[in-house]
Amino acid sequence: MPFFEHEAFIWLSAISALIALFGVIYHWIGLHLIREFCQHEAELQPLLTKGEKKEWPRISVFKPLYGDIPLLKEALETLLNQDYPYFEIIFGVHDAKDPAVKVVEALQQAYPTQEIKIVISPTKKGMNQKVINLGHIQKRATSDIFVIADADIHVPPYWLKYIIQALQTPKTALVTAPYAGISAHAVNPWQSFSRLGINSSFLPGVLVSRYLGRQDCFGATMALTRQKLEELGGFEALESYVADDAKLANTVRKTDENVALLPALTLTSVTENSFQKLIQHELRWGRTTKSVQPIAYAASILQFSLVWSALALLFHPSWLFLTFFFFCLFSRWINVLCSENLLIPKEIQAKSELGKLCYAASLLPIIFLREWMGALVILISFLGSKVHWAGHILFARSIRKKPPVFQDEVE
Numbered sequence: 001m002p003f004f005e006h007e008a009f010i011w012l013s014a015i016s017a018l019i020a021l022f023g024v025i026y027h028w029i030g031l032h033l034i035r036e037f038c039q040h041e042a043e044l045q046p047l048l049t050k051g052e053k054k055e056w057p058r059i060s061v062f063k064p065l066y067g068d069i070p071l072l073k074e075a076l077e078t079l080l081n082q083d084y085p086y087f088e089i090i091f092g093v094h095d096a097k098d099p100a101v102k103v104v105e106a107l108q109q110a111y112p113t114q115e116i117k118i119v120i121s122p123t124k125k126g127m128n129q130k131v132i133n134l135g136h137i138q139k140r141a142t143s144d145i146f147v148i149a150d151a152d153i154h155v156p157p158y159w160l161k162y163i164i165q166a167l168q169t170p171k172t173a174l175v176t177a178p179y180a181g182i183s184a185h186a187v188n189p190w191q192s193f194s195r196l197g198i199n200s201s202f203l204p205g206v207l208v209s210r211y212l213g214r215q216d217c218f219g220a221t222m223a224l225t226r227q228k229l230e231e232l233g234g235f236e237a238l239e240s241y242v243a244d245d246a247k248l249a250n251t252v253r254k255t256d257e258n259v260a261l262l263p264a265l266t267l268t269s270v271t272e273n274s275f276q277k278l279i280q281h282e283l284r285w286g287r288t289t290k291s292v293q294p295i296a297y298a299a300s301i302l303q304f305s306l307v308w309s310a311l312a313l314l315f316h317p318s319w320l321f322l323t324f325f326f327f328c329l330f331s332r333w334i335n336v337l338c339s340e341n342l343l344i345p346k347e348i349q350a351k352s353e354l355g356k357l358c359y360a361a362s363l364l365p366i367i368f369l370r371e372w373m374g375a376l377v378i379l380i381s382f383l384g385s386k387v388h389w390a391g392h393i394l395f396a397r398s399i400r401k402k403p404p405v406f407q408d409e410v411e
Contacts, residue, residue: 013316023305030204060141064133068099070184071269084160135235152269173257177221180343215259217249286381
């Protein structure tokens with residue numbers, strides 16, 4: 001009797017199929033929440049330009065930089081073109097020779113009326129270099145409202161206004177924002193893998209978690225007052241953590257205050273141009289997430305319907321499970337196409353019908369492989385804690401342990 005005719009394999013196949021069905025339902029719920037989020041943002045935006053004239057407080061925007069990453073200039077220009085009256089931008093680098101400095105200097109000439117500062121901060125062995133950078137940036141800040149944004153984040157024109165409105169909500173101590181991914185290069189398979197991981201897995205997960213009551217913080221956008229930061233221990237309290245955003249949110253929640261999610265989507269540049277960089281980025285994200293919420297991260301493997309439907313077919317090859325696998329593949333394909341259409345700016349989407357068709361067809365194998373890679377990354381993340389980040393090798397450990405991170409070596 002073939003192995004797959006054994007009762008145990010039939011049960012394994014049935015269980016895998018049920019998990020796959022859960023993944024299908026989960027992703028359609030995620031897509032529904034993405035659509036609602038985008039519609040809500042579109043409805044709110046006109047309200048920021050109507051009504052009574054409002055006094056907007058001055059803001060200090062912190063921008064830690066590392067290298068001249070693709071689309072850096074374009075990302076920074078979205079900040080410089082904010083529809084907001086009073087704000088300064090303070091860029092921080094660890095080396096005066098960092099190529100990002102030239103990009104900032106060019107922007108200073110292009111935007112002479114915008115208040116821009118550059119801070120050169122030394123590194124500190126054994127610590128989160130981004131947080132060290134932020135600590136030095138803070139010393140040059142002249143306002144009492146701090147907005148922290150990653151270098152690769154593209155923000156909508158009313159981003160700062162959204163942040164102020166959220167911060168002024170009672171019991172809100174920290175503000176963050178969700179993000180989608182855009183590829184730095186149109187034809188790059190590694191960036192497509194990374195972008196799909198953000199747009200069709202990470203972002204739906206963020207919105208589902210928020211719907212269920214979680215209040216996570218994402219380091220791509222963080223905003224709080226100077227007073228609140230000092231009450232929480234300042235940047236010094238975050239220096240030893242790879243997951244500085246999660247540690248900050250955890251500290252805020254302990255004070256019985258809220259972490260608000262902006263009703264505005266930001267975009268992050270997806271820049272991985274090789275398999276090695278893609279895996280390093282995926283493992284950094286995976287092991288950092290595992291250090292914060294290991295059970296939820298492990299459970300996220302249940303979302304990969306193509307993995308589970310393939311296992312169902314493997315455990316019990318039959319026309320029924322083959323049909324079910326193709327149903328899951330078709331469902332995931334349509335789901336991803338819909339989310340990409342909602343999230344990717346129209347100006348960079350394919351214009352011709354042929355281009356759209358070719359793009360849609362190219363996604364099929366990427367979606368299947370992306371799900372298997374996502375599942376494998378989760379499994380591998382639990383086999384260690386080493387992560388590669390900005391030229392350093394760190395160890396991401398639980399935010400409840402001390403020291404949670406130390407520097408192993410400089411790459």
